[in-house]
Amino acid sequence: MIARGVMLGPDQPVIIHMLDIEPAAEALNGVKMELIDAAFPLLKDVVATTNVVEACQGVNIAVMVGGFPRKEGASGCQSSQHQRTYLERICTFNSGEKHHLPCLDHNRALGQISEKLNVHVSDVRNVIIWGNHSSTQYPDINHATVKTTNGEESVRDAIANDNWLNTEFITTVQQRGATIIKARKLSSALSAASAACDHIRDWVLGTPKGTWVSMGVYSDGSYGIQPGIIYSFPVTCEKGQWSIVNGLKIDELSREKMDATAKELMEEKTLAYSCLIDD
Numbered sequence: 001m002i003a004r005g006v007m008l009g010p011d012q013p014v015i016i017h018m019l020d021i022e023p024a025a026e027a028l029n030g031v032k033m034e035l036i037d038a039a040f041p042l043l044k045d046v047v048a049t050t051n052v053v054e055a056c057q058g059v060n061i062a063v064m065v066g067g068f069p070r071k072e073g074a075s076g077c078q079s080s081q082h083q084r085t086y087l088e089r090i091c092t093f094n095s096g097e098k099h100h101l102p103c104l105d106h107n108r109a110l111g112q113i114s115e116k117l118n119v120h121v122s123d124v125r126n127v128i129i130w131g132n133h134s135s136t137q138y139p140d141i142n143h144a145t146v147k148t149t150n151g152e153e154s155v156r157d158a159i160a161n162d163n164w165l166n167t168e169f170i171t172t173v174q175q176r177g178a179t180i181i182k183a184r185k186l187s188s189a190l191s192a193a194s195a196a197c198d199h200i201r202d203w204v205l206g207t208p209k210g211t212w213v214s215m216g217v218y219s220d221g222s223y224g225i226q227p228g229i230i231y232s233f234p235v236t237c238e239k240g241q242w243s244i245v246n247g248l249k250i251d252e253l254s255r256e257k258m259d260a261t262a263k264e265l266m267e268e269k270t271l272a273y274s275c276l277i278d279d
Contacts, residue, residue, distance in 0.1 A: 003040035019055035100216030104195035131261025
């Protein structure tokens with residue numbers, strides 16, 4: 001998808017740097033060979049390496065991927081610990097922003113709404129994922145709209161089933177990753193890769209007018225969320241800069257769920273600092 005221009009546009013040449021651990025070097029080289037064999041017009045070069053310095057040199061955008069596909073009962077903690085060293089090295093070369101990826105959850109929410117209403121997913125916009133990329137995330141449709149034959153309508157009015165929207169819809173999106181692991185015995189692959197491309201595309205190329213996306217960005221205190229944690233907000237992007245969408249009305253149910261996922265992120269931040277101290 002990157003080599004085809006899905007991430008950065010159809011006119012942007014790319015050089016892809018791929019980093020993996022030493023035991024995967026042969027397989028990594030096989031991926032490089034396939035990229036070359038595909039003859040993508042936008043692909044100007046491929047660097048396949050197990051050397052973190054070589055991998056990070058000159059990089060503009062770094063996508064940190066899970067160290068291995070998650071399986072049932074597995075934790076992402078070990079792979080995250082390995083990647084921390086890589087991420088620190090990347091920041092040495094390029095002092096850029098760091099985001100987490102609720103775009104996958106955002107897309108899942110859009111997919112659930114489009115299926116429920118039997119409309120194309122592009123007709124649904126402005127759902128929000130608040131908080132953490134975990135089972136405490138809050139998929140919020142209170143400001144979402146859907147395009148109908150009679151014009152644009154609120155998703156809540158179009159579905160006309162508050163019970164489903166406030167219960168099953170939320171838990172389905174929250175648990176979607178676990179459900180996919182149960183079905184295919186591995187974590188999401190295609191949908192996660194697609195979401196990574198969507199996230200970078202929106203950030204670099206901008207969001208369509210009147211449309212926002214969900215991004216995990218540093219909280220500035222908006223919506224009463226503790227400053228300094230990386231929390232998923234509705235954002236718009238223009239010229240490589242993101243802005244939190246402010247002024248949205250928050251009802252009582254939303255407030256409760258937004259605070260619950262913020263609490264989990266604060267706990268994770270405390271745990272992360274304790275790991276640094278232990279090291």
